[in-house]
Amino acid sequence: MADSADVGKAVPTEQRQGWGQFLKSIASFSGDLSSLTAPSFILSPVSLTEYPSYWGEHPDLFAACATGKDDVEQMVNVLRWFIGTLKGQYTARNTSMGSEKKPLNPILGELFLGSWPDKNGRGETNLVSEQVSHHPPITAYSLINEKAKVTLEGHSGQKTSFSGGSINVKQVGHAVLRVPSADGKGETLYLITLPHLQIEGLIWGSPYIELGGTSHICSSSGYLATINYSGKGYFSGKPHSFKATISPSSKASHPMYSIEGDWSGSSKFKGSSPEGGKDAAFWDASSDREEVSVKPIEEQQPMESRKVWQKTAEGIKTQNYDAASKDKSRIENEQRQKRKDEQAKGTPHQLEYFVHVDDDKEYADLAAKFGGHPAHEEAFRRKPRVH
Numbered sequence: 001m002a003d004s005a006d007v008g009k010a011v012p013t014e015q016r017q018g019w020g021q022f023l024k025s026i027a028s029f030s031g032d033l034s035s036l037t038a039p040s041f042i043l044s045p046v047s048l049t050e051y052p053s054y055w056g057e058h059p060d061l062f063a064a065c066a067t068g069k070d071d072v073e074q075m076v077n078v079l080r081w082f083i084g085t086l087k088g089q090y091t092a093r094n095t096s097m098g099s100e101k102k103p104l105n106p107i108l109g110e111l112f113l114g115s116w117p118d119k120n121g122r123g124e125t126n127l128v129s130e131q132v133s134h135h136p137p138i139t140a141y142s143l144i145n146e147k148a149k150v151t152l153e154g155h156s157g158q159k160t161s162f163s164g165g166s167i168n169v170k171q172v173g174h175a176v177l178r179v180p181s182a183d184g185k186g187e188t189l190y191l192i193t194l195p196h197l198q199i200e201g202l203i204w205g206s207p208y209i210e211l212g213g214t215s216h217i218c219s220s221s222g223y224l225a226t227i228n229y230s231g232k233g234y235f236s237g238k239p240h241s242f243k244a245t246i247s248p249s250s251k252a253s254h255p256m257y258s259i260e261g262d263w264s265g266s267s268k269f270k271g272s273s274p275e276g277g278k279d280a281a282f283w284d285a286s287s288d289r290e291e292v293s294v295k296p297i298e299e300q301q302p303m304e305s306r307k308v309w310q311k312t313a314e315g316i317k318t319q320n321y322d323a324a325s326k327d328k329s330r331i332e333n334e335q336r337q338k339r340k341d342e343q344a345k346g347t348p349h350q351l352e353y354f355v356h357v358d359d360d361k362e363y364a365d366l367a368a369k370f371g372g373h374p375a376h377e378e379a380f381r382r383k384p385r386v387h
């Protein structure tokens with residue numbers, strides 16, 4: 001156990017008492033920590049509704065998911081894109097703030113709209129993200145590259161608990177990637193499940209994320225990628241480590257290819273690669289990420305994320321935490337009143353871009369191939385926008 005003088009040592013001196021109080025509150029809190037109000041000095045100026053943009057920060061890799069001379073090589077390309085998304089999603093998103101911060105909880109109906117422009121003929125990739133539920137919090141998203149004919153649809157939520165000095169985050173949800181099949185005669189679907197997170201470094205006030213457990217990518221063409229994550233423990237281990245295999249989904253214990261390394265650094269094939277080389281490079285996470293492009297705030301719709309949280313974000317960035325807290329409270333109080341008014345009038349909130357799917361057969365069929373649990377999932381599909 002750290003000495004009390006060390007608690008929050010990475011936190012500015014004037015905030016250390018508040019940090020200590022926050023740690024005590026989460027240690028004694030029962031239930032999902034996402035419902036716990038956090039002090040503004042540990043908040044990120046970014047809403048969770050923006051987080052699906054991390055799927056698209058390597059648009060060349062995203063477009064390349066449609067390539068490959070056969071189904072196996074296409075799965076290799078999909079796995080490379082997925083591993084390429086992890087650094088942005090889990091280690092690089094708050095580098096300017098020194099450590100991991102708690103994202104802002106989106107309001108119901110909040111939107112994030114962005115794109116990655118066409119470069120080198122790959123086509124433009126467009127993102128639509130919408131907060132489709134507040135209790136429980138769920139974000140639905142869609143990324144589309146029409147030229148490459150690659151589409152990602154998904155939804156995510158978090159169930160958060162505290163134990164052993166760490167915050168444990170179970171990511172609830174999945175994504176489905178759709179690409180032209182390798183033989184050009186149809187469409188291949190890839191079901192993508194999400195890793196679990198552990199937020200470490202709390203006692204010192206310098207939180208960081210490690211990934212844990214296992215996630216899968218299962219294709220309708222009959223192949224399965226299994227990714228096992230491990231991190232640096234108290235006494236041993238390397239941070240951000242993973243080992244992945246690609247195998248027939250009917251023979252998961254008979255891998256055709258194995259990859260291992262650091263998902264925030266470099267990774268390589270263990271043994272042969274599709275090109276026949278031995279221990280060839282798989283992915284280098286030092287490759288530049290392309291940040292999503294969005295309209296200036298003054299041109300955004302009232303429900304777009306950066307417009308909704310503009311004043312709160314400014315307060316956090318300038319360390320005017322009193323102003324940030326007041327604006328955050330204003331938004332939350334307005335939302336509570338809006339829900340009460342809707343209930344009184346019998347006019348529930350209507351989603352703009354997505355519809356709820358009660359029976360997601362695509363998910364159920366693919367999840368069954370590796371022992372998934374379709375009964376525990378919700379699903380959303382994007383609804384074409386009426387202009």
